[in-house]
Structures are given as structure tokens and as C-alpha cells.
Amino acid sequence: MFSSYLEAFEHLQPLRQRVLHVLRALPAEVQQDFLTDTCFNVLLDNYAPGEGSMVFMAVSGEGGISSRSVVLRPRLSDCDEAFAYYVIAHEFAHAYLRNGPWGDIADCEEAADALAAHWGFLMPVS
Numbered sequence: 001m002f003s004s005y006l007e008a009f010e011h012l013q014p015l016r017q018r019v020l021h022v023l024r025a026l027p028a029e030v031q032q033d034f035l036t037d038t039c040f041n042v043l044l045d046n047y048a049p050g051e052g053s054m055v056f057m058a059v060s061g062e063g064g065i066s067s068r069s070v071v072l073r074p075r076l077s078d079c080d081e082a083f084a085y086y087v088i089a090h091e092f093a094h095a096y097l098r099n100g101p102w103g104d105i106a107d108c109e110e111a112a113d114a115l116a117a118h119w120g121f122l123m124p125v126s
């Protein structure tokens with residue numbers, strides 16, 4: 001059911017499996033929200049490994065086609081599994097919330113963390 005979101009990761013195991021694991025763990029209404037939105041997509045960041053920071057951003061546009069694209073870094077394939085799950089869930093939370101607040105949580109980063117935790121993916125304590 002999620003195969004169209006995994007095309008970008010076809011040759012990047014275990015990230016493909018990690019993305020699928022998180023997608024399958026999402027509540028049904030969240031899965032349906034993504035599956036019925038043609039603007040939702042999951043993409044692989046093209047930056048060369050090692051470039052940039054450890055910040056994983058969901059692209060937010062003004063209603064453009066990429067407005068709900070989740071962009072994931074290739075290094076999520078190599079890093080600690082629990083951390084990768086957390087980052088992927090955090091980005092899906094942004095997409096679900098459309099980079100907005102969640103309930104009483106106005107800060108979109110805190111909202112994404114809280115929703116990811118609600119789905120069972122807490123930020124690992126190092």
C-alpha cells in the first residue's frame with residue numbers, strides 16, 4: 001500500500017525498511033490522510049553524504065506540489081535504528097500537521113516531536 005513512497009529508497013536498505021516500519025506504525029487515519037493526498041510524497045535528499053547538518057526538514061511550500069513532501073537524508077540508513085525511526089516519524093508528523101501546531105502545542109517542532117512520541121517514536125536518549 002505504501003510502495004509508491006518507497007521508490008526513492010529502493011536501493012537504499014535499510015532506510016527503505018525503516019520508512020516502511022514507521023508508515024505501518026502510523027494510526028489508520030494518518031495513513032489515509034497521506035494516501036489520499038496527491039501532494040504527499042517521500043523523497044530522498046540528493047545532498048552528498050556528509051554535507052549539511054543533521055537537521056531533517058520537511059519541505060514546506062505555499063500550496064505547491066512539494067508542500068507535503070517528506071525529505072529524508074541517506075544517512076538515516078546508517079544511523080542508529082531508534083534515532084532513524086524518531087526522525088522519520090518526526091518528519092511524517094510535520095507532514096500530517098502541515099508544519100503547524102498540534103493541539104495546545106504552538107511550536108511546530110515541539111508539536112512534531114509530541115505527535116511522533118504519541119505514535120510511539122520518542123527521541124532516543126543518548
Ligand SMILES: [Zn+2]
Pocket residue numbers: 056057090094108109112
Ligand atoms: Zn522538525
